[in-house]
Amino acid sequence: MTDPLDQTPIRSRRGFLLVGAAGIAAAGAAAVAPGARAARADDGPASDGPPADGSGAAPAAEVGTSDDRTGVDVRDHGAVGDGLTDDTAAFAAAVEAARVVRGRVLVPAGTYVVDSVTVPLLVSIQGTGADVSRYGASTDGGVTIRHLARSTRPMVVVDGNGVTLEGLTLQGNGSAAPLVQVVNGFESRFDRVQLAGVAGTALLVERVNNNLWSDLFVNNCGSADAAAVVVRSPASGGSNTNTFTCVNPHIEGSANVALDLAWGSTAEYFVEFVRLIAPHIETLQRAGSGGDGTVRIGNVRQIEFVAPTIYGGPGPLIEHDERRRRGVDIDGGIRLLGGALLGADPAQVGASTVLVRLTKGDDFALVGTRLGRFTQAGVELGAGYGSRFAVDPTTRIATTGSAVDVVDRREVEARPLWAWGGDLAVGRRLLGALGGPSPVASAMGRNGDGAPAPTLSGSDLRGTVGFGSGRARRPGTQVRVRYSKPFATAPVVSICPASNTAASAQFFVVSRPDAFDVEMVGDLEEGLPADAYRFTYQIIG
Numbered sequence: 001m002t003d004p005l006d007q008t009p010i011r012s013r014r015g016f017l018l019v020g021a022a023g024i025a026a027a028g029a030a031a032v033a034p035g036a037r038a039a040r041a042d043d044g045p046a047s048d049g050p051p052a053d054g055s056g057a058a059p060a061a062e063v064g065t066s067d068d069r070t071g072v073d074v075r076d077h078g079a080v081g082d083g084l085t086d087d088t089a090a091f092a093a094a095v096e097a098a099r100v101v102r103g104r105v106l107v108p109a110g111t112y113v114v115d116s117v118t119v120p121l122l123v124s125i126q127g128t129g130a131d132v133s134r135y136g137a138s139t140d141g142g143v144t145i146r147h148l149a150r151s152t153r154p155m156v157v158v159d160g161n162g163v164t165l166e167g168l169t170l171q172g173n174g175s176a177a178p179l180v181q182v183v184n185g186f187e188s189r190f191d192r193v194q195l196a197g198v199a200g201t202a203l204l205v206e207r208v209n210n211n212l213w214s215d216l217f218v219n220n221c222g223s224a225d226a227a228a229v230v231v232r233s234p235a236s237g238g239s240n241t242n243t244f245t246c247v248n249p250h251i252e253g254s255a256n257v258a259l260d261l262a263w264g265s266t267a268e269y270f271v272e273f274v275r276l277i278a279p280h281i282e283t284l285q286r287a288g289s290g291g292d293g294t295v296r297i298g299n300v301r302q303i304e305f306v307a308p309t310i311y312g313g314p315g316p317l318i319e320h321d322e323r324r325r326r327g328v329d330i331d332g333g334i335r336l337l338g339g340a341l342l343g344a345d346p347a348q349v350g351a352s353t354v355l356v357r358l359t360k361g362d363d364f365a366l367v368g369t370r371l372g373r374f375t376q377a378g379v380e381l382g383a384g385y386g387s388r389f390a391v392d393p394t395t396r397i398a399t400t401g402s403a404v405d406v407v408d409r410r411e412v413e414a415r416p417l418w419a420w421g422g423d424l425a426v427g428r429r430l431l432g433a434l435g436g437p438s439p440v441a442s443a444m445g446r447n448g449d450g451a452p453a454p455t456l457s458g459s460d461l462r463g464t465v466g467f468g469s470g471r472a473r474r475p476g477t478q479v480r481v482r483y484s485k486p487f488a489t490a491p492v493v494s495i496c497p498a499s500n501t502a503a504s505a506q507f508f509v510v511s512r513p514d515a516f517d518v519e520m521v522g523d524l525e526e527g528l529p530a531d532a533y534r535f536t537y538q539i540i541g
Helices: 013-030 088-101
Strands: 082-086 104-107 110-114 117-119 124-127 143-147 156-159 164-171 180-186 189-198 203-205 208-221 229-231 241-247 250-254 259-261 271-277 280-283 295-297 300-306 309-311 318-321 332-337 340-342 354-360 364-367 370-372 377-381 389-391 404-408 418-420 424-426 440-443 455-458 462-467 476-482 493-497 507-511 515-520 533-539
Touching (some): 088 110, 088 117, 354 364, 377 389, 493 507, 493 515, 507 533
Parallel strands (some): 082 110, 156 180, 180 203, 180 208, 189 208, 229 259, 241 271, 250 280, 259 295, 271 300, 318 354, 332 364, 354 377, 377 404
Antiparallel strands (some): 455 462, 462 533, 507 515
C-alpha cells in the first residue's frame, strides 16, 4: 500500500518565500489539523553526507503541517537554522500556529537568527537538540538562537500565562538589547535556558508570579551601567513580581553588576517572595572590572538565597539599599542560608574591602554562611540601617590582618532581635561597641588630699579602674571615667570589685551619656595606694 504521506508534494524554500502573509496564515491553520504532518526532505532515505552544494545547511523545508499532538516544528514554517538566514518570520508563524492549540514550538538542532518574537499565553518553545552548553551548538547538536545583529528589540518577549522556554541557548550576536524580556510571566517555566554575550541586560524580568525556573545560565553579559539580570515589577502598578523561584541559576562573567533585585527608587522597583536556590553568581575577575555590588537589592519583601556561591569584587558581593518604601507589612527580610561569599582574588583584580554592605533597609540575617577574602569587614552596616540584623553562631566570617567581622555604624537604639515570653532576649547590641578606645579616669577630690592619681586600662566597652586615698577623704564620687566617644543615651554600666579593699567597701555606679562615676557610701581608709580600690567595668547596653 502506498503511504499517503508520500503523495504530499514537497515545496521549495523559494516557494515558501512567495507564499506571503496569506500563506503563513494558511500554514498556521494547517498546523492544527489533528494527526496531520508535512512531508519534508528528511522523510526519505537517510543521507549520511552534507548537501551537494557544500553549504552545510539543512535541506530547505516546506511550509507544511506539523502534528499538533507533538508540536509545531519551526522548519515546517521555513526556518533554515544555518546561522545566516533571518528566521524571524518562521518563528513567528510557528508560535502563532502553536498559540491556536495552546501547544509547543519545536526547535531542532541548529543555529537560528531571530530579531524579535513574542510568546503568548500557554505556548512552549522547546529545543529538541542536545542539551544546552555555554559553548553553543556543536557537531553533537544543540539549539542556538542568535539575536539579529544590532537589533534594538528584545529577542524573546514572554507575554502570557503559562509560557515555557526549554533547552535553548540564546546569544547576543552584537545586539545590546535583552535576549529575554518577561512582560507577563505568570506561572511561567524556564528549564535549561542559557543567555550569553550581551553587552547589557540579557534577562529583563518585569513581572513574574508563581513561577518555577530551573538551570538558568547567564554568561558574559552586562555592562558598566547595566546589570546582567534585572528583576522588577511593572511600571504601571496594579501588579508586582512575587513568588519568584529559581533553582540552580548561574550568572557568571558579568562585566559589573550580575543581578539587580528591585534596585531603584521609582514605583516599579519592588519585588517580594523571591527564592534563589543554589545560585552561583560571580563577576569578571580582571583589571578594570566594575566596583558596584555583584548583587544589588533594593525595595523588597522576603528574599532568600539558599546555599549560594557568590564570588567576585572588588565591590561588595551583596548590597541592600532600600530607596522607596511600599508601606507593606514585614518589608525587608533578606536571608542567606548556608553557602559562601568569597571576595576578589587580589592576584587578578583589586581586593574586596567589604563583602556585604547594608546601607538602608532592615532585617538581614546570615545563617550558616561562610565569608572570606576581604580587607576591611565581612559586613558593613550604615548609620541608617535598621535594628534587625543577625549573624547566627554557625556563620563563619574569616578575618585576616586588620579586617573585622562586622563594622556597625548604626545610630538606632539597641533592642532585642528575638524574644521569648518577655523573659529571654537574644541578639541585643552592646552600646559599648559604638564607643571609642581611650577613656580617661579623673579623681573627683573626695578621696582625700595627696591621694594618688587613679589608674585605668581598657576602652569604652570594658576595662579596669582603680584609685587610692589620701587625707581628709569624704564619701561620694571618688573617680569619673569619661568616654572617648559619648553615647546618645546613658548606657547600662556594671562594675565589679577586683581587690579585697574594694570588696569590703560600700559602692555603686552612676551612668551618664559621657561618663560613669564610682561612688563610695562609707569612709575610705587613709593613705591607700592607687590601685587599692580596684574595679572592673563593663558597658552592657
